[in-house]
Amino acid sequence: MTIDSRVVRAFEAALAPEDVISDPVRCRAYECDGLTGYRVAPELVLLPRDAEQVAAAVRVCHEHGVPFVARGAGTGLSGGAVPVADGVVISLARLKRVLEVDPVDRRAVVEPGVTNLEITAAAAPHGLYYAPDPSSQQVCTIGGNVAENSGGAHCLKYGFTTNHVLSCEVVLPDGSLVTLGSDTGEQAGPDLRGLFLGSEGTLGITTKVTVRLLRTPETVRTLLADFPSVAAAGDVVSDIVAAGIVPAAVEMMDTLAIEAAEEAVHAGYTVGVPAALVVELDGPAEECDEQFEQVKQICDRHGCTRLHIAGSPEERAAIWRGRKAAFAAVGRISPDYFVQDGVVPRTRLAEVLDRIAAMGEAAGLRVANVFHAGDGNLHPLVLYNAAAGETERAEKLSGEIAELCVELGGSLSGEHGIGADKACSMPKMFGVDDLEVMRRVRSAWDPRGLCNPGKVLPTPRLCGERPGKYRPHPLEEAGVIERL
């Protein structure tokens, strides 16, 4: 135990003795998030019951120099909630009240431990819903969504968490309680709310979130289409975009992903086809129907081998069940797998998939692909067998795929975050000065470096010193950006 007993007593005074967990067995339940490869058992786990207790706990951390990591449902896929060895985990699981649903102003005020889907459930009686829909929406919490700026299948049309959060009550790293954002999109000063959203728990802990609610669309049309090649499916996406249509969602799955999903949930996908697209349109009936006809014609034009149109809400749900089950379902065709989250400009999808296939072949590993085709966000699943000693090779391939995305002008992460997992890859995407300015911003919020340390930004301790000669950024080589 490296946390002083005096400090433990301070936590017990700030919360209640029974809400401070020090039993190593119970603490171990908090040792990792959805990225189970990273594990660090915390010294203490704190279970505050309200915002004031969160603030009081953080004040104790601040006073005594104890690092802290906030935790929602622990579904994150980048190790953003991995504890710090000599620190505490502050769980927001008990802050789970829906405080207000306002159908007139179309907003909800919720505590951070409320799940994403619970917000929609609370809004549904009013014909409203909360738009961002990460695949884990049944269990992931809004506090975690705020930290990660979570996306989802429908963010192509509706945007990400940052576009749907009006304001956040936040406990700053010094324990003070402030509100970021306002009741409207209007700002008085720089958009601190926007900076906080997606800061992966490094700038503070949110204790109350006001989200926008949207009216449930009048019409939703969903189709599942099979194609003879990934390239043909990609061309369909390009043509949909070129036609000026903004689909609610466009998802693609390749042979392996289809096979896994079908085996798991029998959603009606065609096993063996090279590529399947899920296209969903929503909106006013007249417009939705008109554009849906166009989408069907585009599919036909590109050699669609089977077109299945959801004829009922149940059929639509089945199509989505297949898509959303794909990650977990991969467990049925492989003992272990890594999920990647890179982004490429959408027009480079076919190219990146070819290269991923070649890299997988060279590494002797299979890669299944499930992705948000509309915005170029890939989720390659690198399949491996840990028992056969393939872990290291798979991890390397997975990292190389993320860095390939950067090389093609994209990003290391579209929605899972950098966390502990990709912090050391950040220099592939950002220059020294870019990262230094981010570090300065972080320091303004958290001068003592106690708030989720070791995440997002690379540190020498974490990643090793990286001397050696300067390597130009890929965008720099392409003449898109210049380094001065």
Added chain:
Amino acid sequence: MSQGNATAAPLRPTDLRSLRDAVLDTAGTVGIAGAGTAAGWAGRLAPVDAVLDTTGLAGVITHNPADMTVAVRAGTRLRDLQDELAPHGQHVAFDAARVTDGATVGGLIATADAGPAALVHGSLRDLVIGVTFVLADGTVARSGGHVIKNVAGYDLAKLLHGSYGTLGVLAEVVLRLHPRPERTATLVIPCSLEEAAAHTATALGGPHEPTAIEWTSDGVLLVRIEGTAGALDARLERLRAALGAGEVADADPWERHAELVRGEPDLATLRIGVRPSRLPGVLADLPTRTVTAGLGTGVATVTLPPDAVAAAHARVHAAGGVSVLRSRPEGATAPAWGPPPSALPVLRAVKAELDPQGRFGPGRFDPWM
């Protein structure tokens, strides 16, 4: 140069390098200027040693029509950018009043401006996917990137949005684009503010998906519908039936709306944001001369006598809202900002980290910092 209170000629860089050099080679305080369409907004710029004119940083760097993204230099006038994008059937889904006056992309971001379409598309904070900017110490930094979906690193574009040139100079901006709607039409409904609020509830409560709803003190509610040519007439008809009123405008009613947003030279202009349902009550309590009110967004722009501004800030704040002064008559004094936000210490700390000598935009956040 509407805010050129420096004695030396303004610096007018034309690319990232000369911008960086201009910041490094200048001593003392710097005022950052764009097209001058919002030079008098927020706190008055204190006397500065140099003015940095960003309008030479103009032009598209890369436009990828198929990816629906565009990278531009920050001094590009959004009007010009829209003209370049139009042949591709694309646009930046943003319609602040001063766009037609030649406002620059960087200036629109720095002032957190937005127009009626914010109801659906938000402000530029929601459309910017990458930025390159220069700090007061000459550091060139980048955040975001060229793809719509990206959560790598801090989103520093947000920090610059609404910073009024106090944290850094924008050099380059990458924007997300939307398809230009095939058709746009506006229903005009003569009514009072209270009636307009009821109509707004109807319009937003149904399946109509309007892109803008604004009441103006001319006594009309404007409801804009955009979409495919084939479906628009039917959608308009359905909306009109639901509202039980309204005619489709033949001229462009939004030009008059923009005129009201721009304000009057002998009055102060205040921008207000409060919870939409509270907006009519707040407006009723203010001695406004003209009003445009986004009843769906909760954002209003009003003109009022300068001596009423302080009380107006207080009234908006009491309703849980925020407000900022956009213009005041020559010589008049009126507070630019209302009561400080709870997060002011964070704002000050960020300013101290990024611009420790207070070089950029002195006075803009007076008296907050």
